[in-house]
Amino acid sequence: MELFVRQLVNGLALGSIYSLVAIGFAMVYGILFFINFPHGEILMMGMYIALILMGQLGVPFVITLPLAMLLTALLGMSVEKIAYSRLRTVRRLAPLLSAMGVSLAFQNLALVIWGAKPLPYPVPDALRGEGLMVVGIQIPRSLILIFALTIVLMIGLQVFFKRHIVGIAIRAVSQNQTSAKLVGVNPNLEISATFAIGSALAAAGGLLLGVRYGSVYPTVGFSLMLKAFAACVLGGIGSIPGAVVGGMIIGITETFAVGYISSAYRDAIAFAVLTLVLLVRPSGLLGGRTEAIV
Amino acid sequence: MLQVKGLHTYYGSLCALREVSLLVEQGQIVTLIGANGAGKTTLLRTISGIIQPTQGSITFEGQRIDGLGPHKIVQMGICQVPEGRGLFPDLTVWENLRMGAYTLRDKENIEEGIASAVEMFPRLAERIGQKAGTMSGGEQQMLAVARALVLKPRLLMLDEPSLGLAPILVDQVFAKIQEINRMGTTILLVEQNARRALMLADVGYVLRTGEVILRDDASKLMENAVVRESYLGG
């Protein structure tokens, strides 16, 4: 029983991280109907940036987190401006190839600069060790951080989408771009904002991942991106609540599978889920936008 | 107030508007009628800045506006209620109205604009938190017009507001348009329902395959055989 609860908690934590990454992915798809390949690589760069801040520059964690998120947001916006913005009206293949190019470039840039070996993440003392007692088991502080941060970010996101004009405008643009133009929206601003927020959230997720699992390596972004994609498809592509639900389910499933079956195929779990969903119900659990899929 | 001269607009290699000229004077209701595919929506989109014309000019209150971006045109006081309502289906009534005020910076202006739009359509107040996509056709049309009124435009353009509405609702919509006009807003109305549009308007233009073929006082156009012919051929 204790094992079960422990696994559940771990799964929720992992799921939270996946959700944060998946939200950014879903946002970009919702507004541009575009699969942002380098999402994972941008996240990875964010993780390394945080590593430099904390590890080399000695910046405390409390400052590193928002700083890394900000820098990653800028990175995400730049990628959009440089690699995608000119290709919005062009045949599908060109922006995809450009995206792939960014992915490739970042991955190998990281390899060149930092090497393939996983680098250890400096976990601040405050986050070490056990924290609260819940349902008879000790929950590590790092997990508490994950839960707390995720909840804070999600609430913040909700507020942003509901109250702030840019948030409302992002939703508007993804629902009817022409009408948005007719009320005076310049889609470029909203698109940049989408990339910025998505990248920032992903960076948060990546940082939490690093703190929890202790290391970062250049290819960490690749499998995260595929899992984010799986989460989005599971929840309904383009839908943000869907991305969250999808991320949670994948996180929990993966943890349980690893705990009870084997850890060899841990990454494959998400893909197995993806395959199943695609075969049975491509529109996902919460029903996404199938018109762009089939 | 609004003058369109010799406008040419293309959709790819297709000439959608050819030598189109139009004059809307302040305070008027001008209607543009014609069969489907005549280019009515293209004309409105060109005025709103969504499409760029290849030739000709559009002047609004003395200023050239052709070639300006849509956000500029909106800021100058021209708002459009697009064909098919063009609402944001997953946004609430309030959020749709808030989007109407997108170009406003001042919080007071925004609130005032939304309030006056809702005043025009009291039914919307009841549904302020409802998602636009779940409302009935008539209510959606009201919301679409209200959204365009938030900025208190000097020229309001409507693209086929009667589309898909039951006759009773069409009457209500047209009555509202008249009311809006009486309160000082100039109206450019594009319609397929020629009769109703001509009953309401002061001046009418008839568009056929991208060209203006007729212009007259609305009352005279109603009797005109050419109008009937251009719709039913024969």
Next chain:
Amino acid sequence: MAGQESKILEEGSRNRFAGMLRSLSGVDERVIYGVILVLGLALPLAFLQQTYYLRIGTLVCMYFVLALGYNAVVTTAGLFDLGYTAYFAVGAYASALLMLHTNLSFWIIFPLSILATLVYVLIVSVPILRFKGDYLCIITLAFAEILRLVLNNWLEVTRGPLGLPGIRDPQIFSYTFNSLIPYYYLAFLVAIAALILVNRLTYSAVGLRWSGVRENPDAAESVGINTHRAKVHVYLVGAGLAGAVGAVFAPFQGIVDPSAAHLDNTVIILTMVILGGGSNYGLLASAAVLTVVPELLRGLTTYRLLALGLFFVFIMNLRPGGFRFSVLKHFVLPEWEKKPGEDKQVVAPAVTHEIVFGSAAAGKPDGGSADVPREVILRGENVTKRFGGLVAVDDVTFELCRGEILGVIGPNGAGKTTLFNMITGTYPPFAGDIFLRDRKITGWDPHKIARLRVARTFQIIKLLPNLTVLDNTMLACLQESAAWNGHSSAGEVTRRPDEEAIELARAAISYVGLAGQEDTIAKNLSFGNRRLLELARALATQPYLILMDEPASGMNPQEVRELIDLIRGINQQGLSILLIEHNMTVAMELSDRLIVLDHGEKIAEGTPDEVQQNKRVIDAYLGREQEVASG
């Protein structure tokens, strides 16, 4: 600069299809192939002692085949598969496992490995073919990654990351492949075979179908092409080639490991395809360059990939429209692209084929030909369509008789196009049935309906923009010639389409008035001519019934007149027509009978005169007279 480049590309693609019929008989092409053949065969002799260069040569051959296969899938059929290396891996592992665990001869293992790859394709890739562009892209990527994970972790079979070493060498009779030379010749042989296979397929009916899938699947379906099947075919070819290379690679390398399924491989092959620009020479050249250069820069793999990534971003943003951009084509090969017949005058060759439509019994069912019975060829009964809560078409019943022109009119949003789409099979009715000469076709797929000699044109013109007028029309003539429908033998599959099919296409083109324009690229046609081309394509299926969705839309009065004459002409030749039109001149002049829709319901039916007097119709169009007192 950009304009010139695209012109070069266009020239190269001009009449790929019909033009290449004559290709191998041209002196230029023969010489080129001959030179390559001789050089290739002689290579080992030059490098007898330097096994390093032999190795590179072998790798070049292998990459060339991979590029050919990938090119077919991505460039020809337009399917962006990012998991291509998986097929190579399957072939390699199949070969390795069989070589290690059985005593079978390599010459049996080779085809078995290819078979394994094909089976893999059928099980894994085919189900995901229905997904579009971006989705397909990332799903194939995910699947390749799954394969890599399996290869990495299924220790009992694949021994994981360590791979499978010690793969024995093939043997012919008693001679064992104990040096690089036989491997080289084997790879070379595979390359030649692959080149011939891909060439023959691409420049045949099969290849044209693939182009149809790429350019405009709806258009292809409307002339009877089963696009799903065409996609499966291109996959079988592309993946099969990859599997073949994998099968040879296993004994060549002596070891296989999971990196065979790594994305990096796909990226390299993708780069070759991009650089090679879709031409075989380009592919060969880029395969050579991309194999040789990295080999020389051995230690710089990471930098290579980094540069590659930046290159992709750079190139796509520089020339966004130019996916078929080819550096090499521009510098090296323009003169080689010249086809033998290019210098002939542009004179429309005499049309030898009379275009005959459907039923031979011509003439309209009027009093003049009383012995022609009134035969209903298209019938809809209580056809209804719902989209969510909205009823788009409400219980509509109609009939179309042979030789008749039935017009469907109604105000905007009346449901005309919805009705039309149900007849052509774009989507099924919610209720009701549609009959084609007593055969129930409700819910049939578009290509099946098209094969019954029912043609259609589209409201928004659907052409294959980058192909010539002739190729576009040929799309409709493919059933006349070799059809890869599972019933034909291998010989029939690769046979070039009949001259007869080409003549049929020419006849259709000439009939609509586009004679002399066969070589014009479709996207360069004027709007009116594009409509005519679509009509030519429709007519080339030799239909007995044609469904036209707003054919006059966007035409100027002069063009409209010509269109009316044209439609009248084909009707008088016996073609029955169902016509949706907004342009009243066209509808009233052409139609024998009309049905009027409003808000999804049929509100009137009759001759043009009757309909024009009908009060309900007048109200529907011009608006109601009475004001209803509001409550």
